[in-house]
Amino acid sequence: MSPIGGKSKHSESGVARVMGSGCSGILELLCFHPVDTVAKRLMSNHQPIFVPGSPLSQGIAKMNAVVFKDAHAQSVGRRYLSLFPGLGFAAGYKVLQRVYKFGGQPFVMDYLNRNHRDSFVKTFGEKTGKTIMFATAGSLVGIGEVALLPLDVLKIKSQTNPEALKGRGIFAIFRDEGLGLYRGGMWTAARNAPGSFALFGGAAFVKEYLCGLKDYSKATFMQNFYSSIGGAVASITVAAPLDVVKTRIQNKPFDAPESGMSIITKMVRNEGFGAFFKGLTPKILVVGPKLVFSFTIAQQLIPIFHGFFESQGITKTQPMV
Template sequence: MVGFQPGEVPPTAAVKFVGAGAAACVADLVTFPLDTAKVRLQIQGEAKAAGGAPGARYKGVFGTMATMVRTEGPGSLYSGLAAGLQRQLSFASVRIGLYDSVKQVYTKGSEHAGLGSRLLAGCTTGALAVALAQPTDVVKVRFQAQARTEGSRRYQGTVDAYRTIAKEEGVRGLWKGTAPNIARNAIVNCAELVTYDLVKEALLESRLMTDNLPCHFAAAFGAGFCATLVASPVDVVKTRYMNAAPGRYGGAARCALATLRREGPAAFYKGFTPAFLRLGSWNVVMFVTYEQLKRALMAARASREAPF
């Protein structure tokens, strides 16, 4: 990331890797209810199409959260949290923590990275992270989509979910929706990291802000909005496809076509408000925490290496 002065020692790749995973977990803890509400809104309308009971009717972000608390209890807002934290530890560490290192590869060590190099780095780390962490994302979405008031819950715990999916759907079931998830996260990663990089760089070069918390907040907010805007359609398809029963859709493309025919183009922006509230706030918490963790970790390392 940009922002270090000539006299400062930039964080190492290991510091970025660890810091990104830890910061993402903090952000997930703060924003997870919004993510759960987003998933419920995105899959709304599928039960009727599948011939099942319509279930609870959700209206808006906070209306969805209120309905879930009333009908399923407060704990439902954090259903799938364990898988979500597992996902961030493996996922964010790669896509965010390795972004600068991969960007350096594409620029061949140059300090001045162009837009193309940044986009390539975002796509690369986003796709690599999905390939590694997809099973955790599948389990997280399944838990968030399952209502606690259902007569028979699909899974009784995180470990049971991994085991059941592998047994009933094969190991490939744990990587269900990998293609749309790679597409989504390549887009999200580029939108988040590249936007954050560019906005922060512009604020610093124009001297509107210094490299501190307000600057990080502004850059992160812009990154969250851009990411939500471009990724929402793919995110809806990813959520529906990963949550669907085996054989319901022949692939992610068919899932997208079925959604378009049944509910129209607006369906691809279902849950946009909670998606933005979640992704925007997630970016703010994550990037602010990440910047502070990098500085704290480097300070701790410097104090250990400093002579007495």
């Protein structure tokens, strides 16, 4: 990722950023889409699965019904395939999201570095200012991610409420639902702002304070891996409560929407405050590696693509000033 630094530092080309982040999105999709489906279905479940005093077998049966839905009584192969609903929506959303987020954050970082670096350094100091600037760039990009919300809504509905999409093509859905596909947009922005701040800020903190890096683009694979772990765990934990609310808003039928405040009220009254962290453990243990994987790959590939394109004369970037 592009660093903050003096005039000797470079900024990776836009082509390298798109290629590196796009590849990370494709690889993440192929490896982790089933895991994402499981997490979304668990977060959308309103009933307790393992009830105290009930047989363990009953809880396991409920878990299978929640995770595999109509395929829960079928063969292992069919149950596994049932975790790939809406793959087309997921492909479009995931690749665009990673290109936008991992490829877009360095552009915002470059802007802040050119125009506001002195303010950050004066307020927070040299090292902390760099980390906060990196996190702020991530937060701003995260808010703008709302533009991709319709694809996210369709992906989640296909994973948790496929009946709402049955027999309808994507163009018909966009025509019929219109702005309804942006339902939950404010909650998405409210989740993304601190979540992306924690993701990029946590990664920058690890590189700056634990790895001692001055130029983040020079990080080794393991340094990118460790920084991605720090950023991912921080991001998932910070965003968890609003992520549950966002998911429940988006998996409602198109013709029966429910407001975020109504969902929050019902969650507190019927499920307690612990409901805001439903799915947190599987997200950190299972979905967390998805984010660690894609963030590590993006951070690793962007400088590699940059070096290749520069050496071939395909791109030619200027030193940062």
